[in-house]
Amino acid sequence: MQVRPNSLSVETGQYSSAGRKAQNQDFHGAMVPDGQALLHKGVALAIADGISSSPVAHVAAETAVKSFLSDYYCTSEAWSVKTAATRVIAATNSWLNSQTRLAGDRDLGHVCTFSALVLKGRKAHLFHVGDSRIWRLDGQSLDQLTEDHTVRISETESYLGRALGMSASMEIDYAALDLRAGDVFLLTTDGVHGFLSPKQLATTVLTSDDLDAAAKALADQALAAGSDDNLTVQIVRVDAVAEPSAAELLSEEGMLPPAPVPHVPGHFEGFHLLRQLHASSRSHIFLAENGATGDRVALKFPSMDLRGDADYLRRFALEEWVARRISSPHVLKAASYPSDREILFLATEFVEGQTLRQWMTDNPAPDLETARDILEQIVRGLGAFHRKDMVHQDLRPENIMIDASGTVKIIDFGSVRIAGVMEAAPALDTPEILGTHQYTAPEVFLGYLGTEFSDQFSLGVIAYEMLTGRLPYGANVARATSERAQSALRYRSAAAITERVPDWVDSALCKAVHPVPGKRYDVLSAFLADLRRPNPTFASDRFVPLAERDPVGFWQLVSAGLALLCFVLFYQLLGNP
Structure with missing residues (x-):
């Protein structure tokens, strides 16, 4: 096939026979x-082998392959290959298993092996369950990239330990190369690789320029070698791997x-420009009216x-890309334009309201329920990002708005990490610190790289600051640039700063x-739950040193x-001239 420059180019060959x-x-x-x-989804190949004992295998x-190839391309382009593919495969497995349960016998049900290969950007992604195989030609030899999920009873007897449709929950192997x-x-x-050696497979592919002919030749060789099973071969050769340009990645906006x-x-x-709302070293924001609709917007x-x-312009253009792919009342929405843009x-x-920073200034001692309400809305907004495989990476009070009705919205998407986009252009995915330190x-x-756990840390710092007016580690986190330095970080109890924070809430903030990262909450909803009621796993009588509970009293x-020690020593000196 012919593909335009700066994109992935492949040739494929396929053959299948009863x-x-x-x-x-x-x-x-x-x-x-x-x-x-x-660009956003890549090239996908899939192969499946129904179990021979089932009349509907x-x-x-067919369902497994067709569902994967159709549904995978319908998933959000913000999702990583792993997220998109595993969710599609899990949905297919659920349906197949429901049909198997109706049959009442696994050997008569909708059960099959499944292997898929997705080529995107500069990575090959493998998904596998069962005893079909994926191989890679390395020089003159063939490397098996998947592991057969078969259980051998004897030299002549074996059975599948894992397959699609076999059970309600299914573990699928994943690898990225x-x-x-x-x-x-x-x-x-297995009708092919069960009867041909890796060397035979490699030799046939290496000596053929026509991949379809090579696939058929392999099936014919397996048949001649005594194969009594169905025979299926797929071959894909990568002709070019290139990084997409910024213009391609961001569609027309990037140009x-x-x-x-x-x-x-x-x-x-x-x-119609009304007034300036904000100006900084990174952007200028104006209040305006759409001349076509009269709607008030921020430009x-x-x-x-x-x-x-x-890099700055790429991220600037990606902000709208992000906004148009997230639908949540707690995330800033993109607006329409009166005409096509040329710049x-x-x-x-x-959003007519104030930033969380201004709200915190106006409300230096909020009650716990008010703080919880704001945090719950932030979590709902963050969840919308995380469901799309996006990490905000710059969550702070200045990037959170509260409108006149009390609705909280996350704004400013200039630092968002989008897993799917970064897979397409890995050169853009750098561990640069984009958020506020x-x-x-x-x-x-x-x-x-930033993860959902990183966003949770930022949220926890915001929660702590809302309730105490301080930061849990002061400015020490930014200075702790080694694992040793980070192990020395000490959390300062929020309960020691203000009586408005109960010990059990303090424990949730600390976590x-x-x-x-691995010692934080697995999900944000668990953090919210622990802010609502005491978690029994937290010791209610957790010992807090006096230096943490009352630093001033400690030093006094x-x-x-x-002073007492000095007095005693002085007295002893006077008594022993």
Whole structure:
């Protein structure tokens, strides 16, 4: 196939036959899209082999392959390959298993092996369950990349330990490999690889320029070697692997030149500019009216100082991409434009209210219930990001708005990490610290990429600051750039700062901002639950040192002790001239 420059280019070959059997219970398929589908989803191949004991196994195999190839391309392009593929496979397994339960016998049900290969960007993603196989040609040899899920009873007897449709929950093997131009992958069912050696498979592929002919030749060789099963072979050769350009990655928006900062009052691209709302070294924001609809919107313009920074402009353009893919009352929405843009600027809904930072200034001692209400709304907004495989990475009071009705909205998407997009362009996925240091998780300072646990840390810091007016580690997190330094971080009890924070709430805050990501909450809902009621796993009588509970009193006591010691020593000196 011919693909435009700067994109993945592959050739495929496929063949399937019933062999000596009356019915072909294997099924296979491949999708090699073009345009944005190729960029965001990549090339996908899948192969399935129905169990021979079931009269409907061919239906299971066909369903598994067709569902994967159709549904995978319908998932959000923000999702990573792993997230998209595993969710599609899990849904297919659930349906197949429901049909198997209706049959009442696994050997008569909708059960099949399944292997899929997705090539995207510079990675090959493998998904596998059963005893079909995925191979990679490495020089003159063939490497098996999957492990058969078979249980051997004897030299002649074995059975499948894992397969689609076998059980309600199914574990599927996943692996990701670096992709190189010239790579060749094979997908085979056991009717082929059970009768041909890896060397025979490799030799046939290496000596053939026509991949369809090579696939048929392998099936014919297996049949001649005595195969009594169905025979299916898929071959894919990678002709080119290239990084997509920024323009391709961001569609047409990435090619637009940055807009100049306008003057107010005035008209700009169909908008009537009313006044400036905000200005910083990174952007300028104006209140405006859409000339076509009359709707009030916020217009965001790139910084004059950074318009020569390509990475900054890519992230600026991605902000709208993010906003248009998240639907939540707690996340800022993208707005429409009166006409097509010819320069780069962003239009979003206008939130009439105040930032959480201003709210915290106006309400320095909020009651616990008010703080919980705000945090719960933030979590609902964060959940919308995380469900799309996005990490906000810059959650802080300045990036949270509260409107006149009390609705909380997360704004500013310039630091969002989008798993699906970063897979398509891994060069953009760097461990650069994009968030504000006081709210950035400790692991990011060690060079790790942001995750949902990093967002949880930022949320925990915000919760702590709302209730105490302080930060749980002060400014020490940004200075702790080694694991040793981070192990020395000490959480300061919120309950010691204010009586408005009960010990059990303090324990929840401590867990959410733990320096080690694995010791934080598995899900944000658990954090909210522990803010609502005491968690019995937290010791209610947890010992808190006096230095943490009352630092001033601690040092007063130390000073008094030292004074007493000095007095005793002085008295002894007087008594022993």
